[in-house]
Amino acid sequence: MRSFAWQTSNVIKTLSRFMASRTKPNRSAGKHRLTRLFLAGVLSVSANTAFADAGFDKFVRGFWPKAQAVGISANTYNAVFTGMEPDNDTLRLMSKQSEFVKPIWDYLDSAVSDTRVEKGRELLQEYGPVLRQIEARYGVDREAVLAIWGMETNYGGFMGRHNVIQALATLAYAAPRRKSFWQRELLTALAIVQAGHVRFKDMEGSWAGAMGHTQFMPSSWKAYAADYNGDGRRDIWTSIPDALASTANYLKKHGWQTGKTWGYEVRLPAGFDYNLADGEKTKTLGAWSKAGVKRINGKGFPRPSDKGILVLPAGASGPAFLMLRNFYVIKRYNNATAYALAVGHLADRIIGGGPLAGDWSREHMPLNRTETAELQKLLNSRGFSVGTADGKVGPATRRGIRAYQRSRGMIPDGYASVVLLARLKVDS
Structure with missing residues (x-):
């Protein structure tokens, strides 16, 4: 079978010869318009020979005018789409609705593995001159750049198939x-x-x-x-x-602060007011220190005037962190707390930092979407209004959880877990 591009090329040549014999020189603009119109038609007709999926064939034919309008040439369009069929794996993954939620501790174990840390350290040496120049040019710390490379594709080991x-x-x-x-x-x-x-x-x-x-x-x-x-x-x-x-x-364009860390693992004092750990309240590190929040290694904060937000990724049962501006810049890359924490932690490990010190209470498993909707319905039924039971933990749900926890003498950390759901089920 002749290719889509070959058919298009030869029909256009035939059309051009025909038009040359029929079109006067002063009507060249009209000739070019007709050629473009005919090209769109060729794309429509010839595409039928190249695609097995009729719906996809129709989409490609219909999409050509949009591509042409933004300057995509017929040669590029033909070269790309000739013989193309839908990506079955994309179709499968697009419609996949997984109920499984990976606990943050499992995510970190995989994302910041010893193997990945060691590879990062090797690449820090191998690409040292390049990374130094990039750091000087953009003002973004080299270990952060390396950590994102490691997180996204395992340093180029898997860029997608x-x-x-x-x-x-x-x-x-x-x-x-x-x-x-x-x-x-x-x-x-x-x-x-x-x-x-x-x-x-x-x-x-x-x-x-x-x-x-x-x-x-x-x-x-x-x-x-x-x-x-x-x-x-x-x-x-x-x-x-x-x-x-x-x-x-x-990272630079999204506000990276040169030479500053992403955050600190911290220890909270006895009797701490967990209402301050809502993931939104911003205080200077000096103010957090006065409230009894200390670095896990016992050292002071190097810049007390820096501002941080207290984040408990697994509630009061897991480690606590003061997140700085750079943490939220990382989240612009991927808006997930687990991802940004993994990038920051991997960056620290690459330049010699140790593992996280706090323990994860692994029985406090996070809820999947169905379980979260059940939790929301139970909270609503007990007078702790969280709005629509949509299976998503947002500010309203966290406020409802905190209110319920306070009413039962629990630590009001706002964390939705299987332990909390079990308590709600038996609580009358």
């Missing part, structure tokens, strides 16, 4: 929500290939379109990717310096 454009096209075609988002990301990905920053076949990433060594979405690549070596390409797939510089630039 999906072609990014195929994955994004599948999502733009089949995702039940956010279609406009996926379409914008697809257009940006096409533009990246057309501009020559990466070959189409090398555009590796996740099933959801996150790309390269440090997993940028195309829109993030467009806004933050950096050309470290000055070759005119922002290559986060095959150039490690470009990928690391891009990550540093992302």
Whole structure:
């Protein structure tokens, strides 16, 4: 079977010869308009020979005008979409609704393993000159950049097995929500290939379109990717310096504070007011110290004027942390407390820090979504209003938990666990 691109090329040549014989010179503008219109038709007709999935075929035909409107050429479009079919793995993962919630301690055990720490230390030496230059250029501490690389792809060991454009096209075609988002990301990905920053076949990433060594979405690549070596390409797939510089630039643009840590593991005093640990109240480290909050290693805070928020990722039964500005900058990369804590902790370990000192009370397992909805219904039925039982732990649910805990003489940490759910079930 002739390729989609071959068919398109030959039909266009035939059309051009025909139009040359029928079109007067002073009507060249009209000729170009007709050519563009015909090209869109060719894309519609010829695509039928290239796709096994009729719905996907229709999507590709219908998407061409949007791509053309933002400057994507027919050559690029043909080269990318000829023979493409939906990514079955993306379809499977898109619709997967896992009820399993990985406890933060299990997440950290995996994310900050000894193997990953040792590899990070090796790469800190191997890429020392590059990292020093990136740190000087962007003002982002080198260990933080390394830690994100380690977290995202295990230092490039696994960048995803999906072609990014195929994955994004599948999502733009089949995702039940956010279609406009996926379409914008697809257009940006096409533009990246057309501009020559990466070959189409090398555009590796996740099933959801996150790309390269440090997993940028195309829109993030467009806004933050950096050309470290000055070759005119922002290559986060095959150039490690470009990928690391891009990550540093992302953190810088989101407010990274040079030379400052992400946070401190701390110890809380007896009788501590857990209402202060709502994940929102900001105090200077000096003020926290006066309230009896101390670093776990017994040392003082080096900059008492820095501001921090007290966070208890597993409630009063687990370690406590004072999170600084850089912690929330990391969360701009991935808005999960477990992720940002893992990045910060891995960064500390890479430059010689030790394991976390606090113990996790592992019987206090987090709730999955179904269990959370059950907890919310029970709280509502007992007069502790948390709003709609949607299975999501937000501020209203945490306030309801705290109110219930206070009413029963429990530590009001606002943490939703299987232990709390069991208590609610038997509590009349």
